[in-house]
Amino acid sequence: MKKSHFNALFFIFFFSIQYLASSHLIFLNEPSFVEFNGYFRSRFAKTSDEPLEVQKRNYDVLRYDLYLDWYNALKNPKSMDSTDIVWFGSNTILLKAEVENLSSVVLDAASLLIDSVLVNDNGIWRKVLPTPKIVAQKLTVPLPRSLNIGDSISIKVFYTYNRFVDESQYRGFYLYPKGKYVGRLPAPFYDSVFVEERLAYTMSEPEDARYWMPCNDAPYDKADAKITVRVPSGYVVASNGFLSKVQAEADTAIVYFWVSDKPITTYLMAATASxxxxxxxxxxxxxxxxxxxxxxxxxxxxxxxxxxxxxxxxxxxxxxxxxxxxxxxxxxxxxxxxxxxxxxxxxxxxxxxxxxxxxxxxxxxxxxxxxxxxxxxxxxxxxxIGDLVTCATWKDIWFNEGGATWSEALYAEKLWGENGYNAFLLSSRSAYLKKGGISLPPIYDLPVNTIFGDYAILVYQKASWFYHMLKEMVGDSLFFKTFRSFLQDYSFKSVTTEDIKNYFKNKISNPQVDFDTFFDQWLYKAGHPVYTLSSIVHSYTNDSGYFDAKIILSQVQTGNNVPEIFVT
CATH class of the missing domain: 1.10.390.10 (Neutral Protease Domain 2)
Incomplete structure (x- = not known):
């Protein structure tokens, strides 16, 4: 996801050192790769707790078969009263037990009215009574019999969406009437903008899929998916995968049947109609x-x-x-x-x-x-970077957003060569420093409500530099060879930060900085190196014209969870 306020400003900073008759231009000004000629190479101890394992539920979703009846929500182009927001849905969830004696299934669901729940027991659909209710965004479904590891069962939830709230409170499902005034935008014209046609869509990242469908709303769990959407005639539905068929209902409604061709996690599932x-x-x-x-x-x-x-x-x-x-x-x-x-x-x-x-x-x-x-x-x-291979938890979101932001730099390199790549990275560096730099927390394990808000600068801009520095450390050829292999080996799976680190450890021997240290200081810890430079010059009395200079480069950064020494 790209935050709307992140504009790529191409600022280029130059830092030059005048030495004798030579002028040396350090274009990237990358403090992480200044060499110490053997000094300050000691490893620092990791003081933070080891990263937590993925907290998985006791089942694995194999398939979602989702039906969304948006006809009522879209039939009146301009009306937006409490009845216009209402629509009906069902989700048939095939899942597999991951533990012995699984007697109930907990799904994520929020602000939905649960009409009925059915469980398929040995080919027979049985209604769950009393009808389960949502409590604290959880829907607990008791099973007619306990499952053992590897056993599968289907649960079908019928529900109603009737969340009539102010637009500023929308979560998961968004509905706007034709002719709605949007505002005066964009610069430099600032003309009045209106919604051209009635519009309905879903938007779930990070944890809003539960507001429009009961599901296991966690990025680690990928499943096959079908999304079927019923809309008034004249509307078009876009969704994941391929369109298997379109079915007209007389002259009033049309049904779109979309099928994901590859496993998908809930926050990447979407439907849009207009x-x-x-x-x-x-x-x-x-x-x-x-x-x-x-x-x-x-x-x-x-x-x-x-x-x-x-x-x-x-x-x-x-x-x-x-x-x-x-x-x-x-x-x-x-x-x-x-x-x-x-x-x-x-x-x-x-x-x-x-x-x-x-x-x-x-x-x-x-x-x-x-x-x-x-x-x-x-x-x-x-x-x-995010869909083919997906972050397993929101602690690992840097993998998605840092990778996509770094990919923008790669695209700048395609357009304008090395200068374009460098300039894009420098704009990210400038944004990170302006936002707080060394005072900011580590990239890893940020509160979920900050990853696209207060601390987005870390998971986008600073994390893009993690990709860049890793590439520079191991070299372009080896990096891209390893990264391609990683994408292939983890295709359609979710990964943790430790998975990524261990993959590089297994594929690349003797890196300039060992991967445990590299990941620790740049992801699990905060900040960046801050250097002081001092020199002592000794002149000679002979006619050689030379003098001897000793330059001392020291790291002096301090801060909460900031390494005393960044190993470079």
């Missing part, structure tokens, strides 16, 4: 140019027909035209694009810049006026 214009590009696979992947775009008709490129119109075709080449670029540096399709759907209002829903990214419609290429690159890169 009167969209859909059009497509095609990406020819780098591994097989005879095979192509469709890139689908869902935009309002006005945005598809726009022709101006000066920012005065929402121009979808101009903004999206680079996408096939972007897919090719990331397929070349990572691995082949891993899903059945890619797509983007433009939303307004939308409280973020973009969100990397698996195979169908949601973007802020403003990007169509601002031609936000780096936002598009960020969300696309997530299809590899």
């Amino acid at each position: 009167k969209f214009h859909k059009y497509s590009d095609w990406y020819k696979k780098v591994t097989n140019p005879l095979d192509s992947i469709e890139i689908q775009y869902y935009v309002w008709e006005k945005d598809f027909k726009a022709t101006k490129t000066d920012g005065s119109e929402y121009n979808a075709t101009n903004t999206f035209k680079t996408t096939p080449e972007m897919v090719k670029f990331f397929s070349q540096i990572f691995v082949e694009y891993p899903f059945v399709k890619y797509g983007m759907v433009a939303l307004m209002p939308f409280n973020f810049g973009g969100m990397e829903h698996q195979t169908i990214t949601s973007i802020n419609r403003v990007w169509l006026r601002q031609n936000t290429q780096f936002g598009i690159a960020h969300e696309l890169a997530h299809q590899w």
